[in-house]
Amino acid sequence: MDCVFCKIAAGSIAADVVYMDDDFLAFRDIHPMAPVHVVIIPKKHIASVNDLSDRDQALAGKMMLVARKVAEKEKIADSGYRLVVNCGPDGTQVVPHIHMHVLGGRRLASELG
16 A cells, blocks of 8 residues: 555654554654644554544544543643644645644644634
8 A cells, every 4th residue: 555654554664653552653743733743543544534434433532542642641631732633635634544633732823724
């Protein structure tokens, strides 16, 4: 498969790993938008939120718990952080592998867009 996130999960592309378990990998974004900017990916390839099935319900829920663990590890849990999941071209999803951004380390702008 020619998916950059699958290659990162497989270890064939290096990443600054923050968290890893049997199902997920979290690594620092190469173009950070905040002092803390970590990307969480499932090791299983799922192209986007639109491609989740009922069988992926536990995996999707676990992604939220991984985000909490990342926030705690990065010491932004108490001050607050933002979770972002983009879906499709108009949602600005660049890599077609479902992923969640954990952003924090400073006060984030409140407007969307």
